[in-house]
Amino acid sequence: MESKETARDGNQNNRDHKDQRRRNNGTKQEGPKREAILDLNKYKDTQIKVEFIGGRQIVGVLKGFDQLMNLVLESVEETLRDPEDPNVLTKDTRSLGRVVVRGPSLLTISPLDGSEVIDNPFVAAEVQA
Amino acid sequence: MAEVATNPSVDVTGKQEEVTISTVLPLEIIDKSIGKVVTVLLTTDKEFTGKLVGFDDFVNVVLEDVTETDSEGNTDGPVKIMLLNGGQIAMISSTED
Numbered sequence: 001m002e003s004k005e006t007a008r009d010g011n012q013n014n015r016d017h018k019d020q021r022r023r024n025n026g027t028k029q030e031g032p033k034r035e036a037i038l039d040l041n042k043y044k045d046t047q048i049k050v051e052f053i054g055g056r057q058i059v060g061v062l063k064g065f066d067q068l069m070n071l072v073l074e075s076v077e078e079t080l081r082d083p084e085d086p087n088v089l090t091k092d093t094r095s096l097g098r099v100v101v102r103g104p105s106l107l108t109i110s111p112l113d114g115s116e117v118i119d120n121p122f123v124a125a126e127v128q129a
Numbered sequence: 130m131a132e133v134a135t136n137p138s139v140d141v142t143g144k145q146e147e148v149t150i151s152t153v154l155p156l157e158i159i160d161k162s163i164g165k166v167v168t169v170l171l172t173t174d175k176e177f178t179g180k181l182v183g184f185d186d187f188v189n190v191v192l193e194d195v196t197e198t199d200s201e202g203n204t205d206g207p208v209k210i211m212l213l214n215g216g217q218i219a220m221i222s223s224t225e226d
Binding site: 041044052053054056058063064065066070071072076081083096097098099100101102104105 | 152153154155156158159168170171172173174188200201215216217218219220221222223224
């Protein structure tokens with residue numbers, strides 16, 4: 001009687017294991033929750049500079065974002081480039097208003113506050129050399 | 130301008146939830162722009178302005194009555210309707226609110 005009972009328990013255990021295995025196969029093995037490399041919450045409602053693959057450059061106030069680094073920016077100003085040489089930025093800007101930025105074409109994001117443009121430190125070095 | 134959805138029922142422990150709820154989701158903004166005139170700026174210096182008909186997860190977009198503009202301001206079109214591949218899209222700007 002007792003042995004029968006344990007046998008049934010054993011079966012039950014076996015089935016549980018199988019269930020478990022099936023479930024594991026069904027769902028992807030997930031490690032610890034993946035966190036974004038950069039916490040953009042820190043920059044919410046502050047001005048950030050965004051550069052794109054291809055060379056466009058904008059400045060805007062960060063309003064929102066998602067896991068894929070798509071961004072929502074407001075009061076966006078795009079820095080226009082020299083039509084003759086697209087690598088050269090001009091001082092001209094144009095307003096784009098509210099903009100959704102696509103994550104996949106993003107190159108860099110940086111805060112405007114605490115960043116400053118410095119003179120090219122290598123120019124002097126070249127002259128010396 | 131942008132409405133931030135605040136949900137008082139969110140508990141403090143749901144940190145992830147807090148993040149997704151308190152920020153404006155980009156795809157939501159695009160969704161709200163359907164039926165309105167938008168400017169799609171590519172990673173190249175081309176731009177497409179037209180009425181947004183729809184988009185998918187890759188943000189491939191369908192535009193109606195589209196004019197294409199290059200960096201020198203030359204325009205092309207209008208094209209009645211077009212599917213624009215999302216791979217080259219850098220920004221989508223809603224011209225009207």
